[in-house]
Structures are given as C-alpha cells and as structure tokens.
Amino acid sequence: MINKVTIIVLILSISISSFSQDQAKIEYRYINLTKQYISSDDNKPKQKTPGYDLQKIIEELPFVLIFDGSKSVFKIEKRMGVGDKSITHNQLTSMLPETYIDYNNNTRYDYTEISGQTFLVKEKLNVNWKITGDIKLIKGYTCKKAIQFDENENIKMEAWFVPDIPLSIGPSYAVGLPGLVIQTKQFNKKGEAYSGFEFVNIDFSKQKEIIIPNHNTITEKEFTDIMKGSRQ
Template sequence: MKSVLLLFTLIVFSFEPTIKTKAINSALSQQTFQGKAYYISKSKMELGNWGARLSAEQKKDVEARMKNRLEKTYILVFDKEASVFEEDEKLDAISGATDSWGKNFAPGEQYKNVKTNNQIQSQEFYGKRFLVKDKLQPIDWIMGQETKQIGSYTCFKATASIPTDELTWYAFSWDKLRTNENTSESSTNESTEEAVNMTEVEAWYTPQIPVGHGPSEFWGLPGLILEVSAGNTVMLCSKIVINPEDKLEIEAPEKGAVVTKMEYQEIITTKMKEFRDNRSGRARG
C-alpha cells in the first residue's frame, strides 16, 4: 500500500465542556479512572492498477458508492492501563445493511494493554472468528515541540515510520499479492534483500490526559492521541468524556481460534488465493 497524503477540510467538532487539567489529574489518581473518546476516520480509496483504467468521473462514482468504507466512526474506551477500540457501526444509507464484504478486511474489536504490552483483537473472516493475540506494535516515536489545539486540549506532535504490513495485518490487497508472486517468480538463487514498505505516521497527543493510549495500532506516547495521519487515512477525535456516569467495560474479547498477526495474514491470503484459483478454473471450464 502506497502512502499518500490525505487532504481534507477538518470540521469544527464539538467537545464536552472544557475539563481542566487539574480535574483530570485528580480523576487519574482515583482507582476508577476511565475515559471514552470518539474518533472520525476518513480515507482516500486505493484503486490500484484497476483504478488506473478508470476515468475521473468513474472514480468519483466508485468513491461515492464506497463512502461507507471510507468514512467511519470509532470509540476508544480506556483506563490507566488498558483500552478497547472498535467501530461504531452504522447502516448503509442506501442499502440499509452493513458492509459485509468490507468487514472481512476491517479491524475488529481491539484490546490493548500498555502495561503488559499485549494486544488481543477479534477478527471475523467469512463466517469464522479468530482471536488474534500478539505483542503491541513497537513504535519508535520522534517527539516534536510543535503544538496545536484540538478542541480544548493542547496537543504535541510526534512522528514515526512503521512497516506498512504491520499496520494492515488484518487486511488484504490483490496488488500486494501479485507483487509478491511476481517477485517470487523472478527471483534467482542469489540472496536479495527485499525492500520493506514504510508508512509515515504523524500523531498529535495531549499530556492533559496522561495515558499511553490511542486509536487503532497507535499507542505509547505520554498522552492520549487525539489525531493521527497514516498513509491514506486520518483519524480525528471529536469528543472526550472523562469518568462517565455509567461504568465502562474494558475487557478483552475471548471467542475465536487463537492465532498471531502473521498467522492470521497467512490464513486470509491463502483463502483469497483459493477463491481466485477456483474462479479462474470455472472461467476456463
């Protein structure tokens, strides 16, 4: 997946009434400290080699039809040590149904524990549920001094470069598969070092909420991550609630066949190759 810069006009989001840093620190000192953050995600669609054959009008039409995959909302619930991040699913405005195809390659309910360095994620692929257990993605953040306001929070900038495959282990790409197959076929007995595609990440975190959590695969900064740009996607926090009246459930998913991230990627790649080969066989017949 090629990293591309997504430019869009940010909406002015409404936050809960300003929570003073002193009040948050007081809440953090309590045993029951919890928080809930809402994120809006916007992505630019990757059409690959197929998209190169489409006209500008056709691309616009495809993007309109795929809007429910390109614009999503997520919820992150967290305490001092753990968090659960998942999509706030909504019905397709046209079909009245959820995006069942896209769901096969979308991130499922994700539990992260920054104290134990563990991640547990529930994934469903064509009717079979998997429980992906692995370590948190290591991120070598470069801390900056640049600041900006997001709602009522002062945020600091941090950047990192992360292997793309590590950020998209739950997804599948035909272009990536073809590239790997072509590379394998053209390789010789000589030892060659394969280039690793990297994704440049820009994150904005607030020390006013001093927890190491963030959306998706991102974590490990000295404050809650409120905005992150990675490849073709931007995620922006639109609302935060500290210590809501109703107690939040922060528990890891438990159902599914236990695999690692690498094992899960191998499973879905093998299955998609089977689908392709079976379809090709029917076409020849």
C-alpha cells in the same frame, strides 16, 4: 487545625478525582485520505482506487475508544438504524476488527469475524515514537506531534497528542505517548497518507471492565497467510 474528618474528605476527593481521569470513553471519526482515482493524467481514462468507495462508507461510521484503566477497546460503536445504511453498518461492524490493548504487557488483540470464521490476532505493540518539536492547536487543544517508523525507517504513522490529558491511549495502535492522541495519519510504503482518525468527544466517566475475548490466538503473519489462501 485540620481534624480527621477533613483529612478523610480531602483524601476521598483526591482519590475520586484521580480515578475519574484513569477511565474514559472517546469518540473518533475515520478520515479517508486515499485519492479517488489512481490516474490523474487527463490523457488516460480515470481508474478508481480499489476500496475507495468502501472507505467513504467507513467515514460515516462512529468509532469509539473505551479505556478502563489498564485495558482498552477500539471499535465501531453499535447504533440503532434503519435502511441500507444500517445493513452496511452492521456488516462492517462484524468485519472490521475490534482492537483490544492490554497496557500491562503492551499487547494488542485484533478480534474479527470473516466469512463465518472468528480470529483473534495477538501481537506486541510498537510503542517507539519520535516526538518532534511541532506544536499546533487541534479542537481547542495544544498538541504535540510524534512519528513512528517501520522496519525500513519509513514513516508509518503520524500522531498528534495532548500532554494536558495524561492518558497514553489513542485510536487503533496509536498508544504509548505522554498524552491522549486526538489525530492520526497512516502512511503506505510509498510515503503516501491513506487514512487516519480524528477526535470528536471525550467522556471521563467510569467504564465497565474490558474483557479481552477468550479465543485461540494467531500471529499477524498467520492471519495474513490465511487471508491470502482464502483469496486464492
């Protein structure tokens, strides 16, 4: 016969187990898929792809996704360092956006600082995916493939997720799938893959509550117009 103490212990054990699976810290690495040179014709001088060198630097930076159960933040993880690499790291940490996501309303916030100005871009997330029948083993996990399209029905993103880890989260905007996303590819309008992220490690320990920055928000179009105006 099971007594009351046993029942309480069982309930607590189940609660603790469920709670630990609702929070996580995942490390990712950035993958540069952009070709080094624009021209591959041997008869023409090679022209390096704009931004290629910067993307190679970003490949060395540690990215982290922190999930507190209802919100997440995806960002470069700050680490102590010395020398020129540390300076570049710190500069990119402030320039590249921290992406906050509120899963209760499928809204993302990109927080960034450029030329002394701080911006908080707010947009609804695209959580419409097409799950294909493709399956493969990545980092020891059995993964399924999903693709996301842009407004012109071109492939915008490819994601591989793990159904056995029931967290609908992933790097950057790769969220809303029935499992943790451990690998992504981003595509341009020509259908060429130019970047992505790959899973490194996961920690299911309890995380601090994520606070979305308190700042006036703008739309992505407004942010793009501001950037165009500053370049001009």
